[in-house]
Amino acid sequence: MSAIIFFWSVTVAQTALGIAMVLAFARMIRGPRAQDRVLGLDALYSNAMLLMLVFGIGTGNSLYFEISLIMSALGFVATVALAKFLMRGEVIE
Amino acid sequence: MNPVTDLPLWAAWLIAFFLLLGAGLTLIGSFGLFRLPGFYDRIHAPTLGTSWGTAGIVIASVIYFSVTESQLVLHPLLIGVFVTVTTPVTLILLSRAALYRDRAENNPDVPSLQLLENTSQESGSKTDSVTVHESIGTAKE
Numbered sequence: 630m631s632a633i634i635f636f637w638s639v640t641v642a643q644t645a646l647g648i649a650m651v652l653a654f655a656r657m658i659r660g661p662r663a664q665d666r667v668l669g670l671d672a673l674y675s676n677a678m679l680l681m682l683v684f685g686i687g688t689g690n691s692l693y694f695e696i697s698l699i700m701s702a703l704g705f706v707a708t709v710a711l712a713k714f715l716m717r718g719e720v721i722e
Numbered sequence: 723m724n725p726v727t728d729l730p731l732w733a734a735w736l737i738a739f740f741l742l743l744g745a746g747l748t749l750i751g752s753f754g755l756f757r758l759p760g761f762y763d764r765i766h767a768p769t770l771g772t773s774w775g776t777a778g779i780v781i782a783s784v785i786y787f788s789v790t791e792s793q794l795v796l797h798p799l800l801i802g803v804f805v806t807v808t809t810p811v812t813l814i815l816l817s818r819a820a821l822y823r824d825r826a827e828n829n830p831d832v833p834s835l836q837l838l839e840n841t842s843q844e845s846g847s848k849t850d851s852v853t854v855h856e857s858i859g860t861a862k863e
């Protein structure tokens with residue numbers, strides 16, 4: 630019984646996060662301006678990070694935790710660098 | 723996958739609840755990012771996923787690893803703390819950059835610097851928050 634509940638909740642959560650990633654990716658492709666694309670990339674990163682956490686719960690492997698930590702750090706750096714680029718036209722002045 | 727079969731029923735229900743809460747809120751946030759009309763509306767939506775979405779999935783992860791390893795595992799909370807700290811920083815930087823770009827091309831949808839300048843001159847030269855903000859804005863240019 631608990632295995633069925635666990636399996637289905639993990640599957641539904643993974644599907645929901647997958648659809649969320651598709652929506653963020655669509656915003657990144659469609660986004661009328663550059664800042665919309667950067668926002669879509671940021672949402673895509675955070676959704677992928679959450680998907681990695683759910684993979685970790687589903688497989689019982691805590692290695693996925695480190696993957697998602699690295700992913701969130703990379704997403705932070707990427708978005709800050711892109712925002713700086715949009716502001717000044719130069720990342721490192 | 724074997725530790726799953728001897729998971730207690732209460733833990734399975736709790737994990738399912740927090741997982742579905744987190745994933746559902748993240749889905750709603752991304753749907754808002756996809757549907758909302760303007761950039762300044764859209765920038766609010768993904769924060770649903772980075773606040774309670776992350777919190778729900780992190781709490782589910784803490785419960786799962788604490789039950790299966792039969793000791794308190796708190797390291798997933800590190801991700802929650804990191805995301806909570808970094809998301810406002812990135813979104814403030816991104817929204818300031820978007821505002822700067824909109825003002826640079828005189829977009830009528832955002833309040834222009836000109837407008838703020840005129841209202842502050844009419845109301846005398848007292849240094850309220852608007853004029854301080856204004857002087858910072860012009861000094862940067």
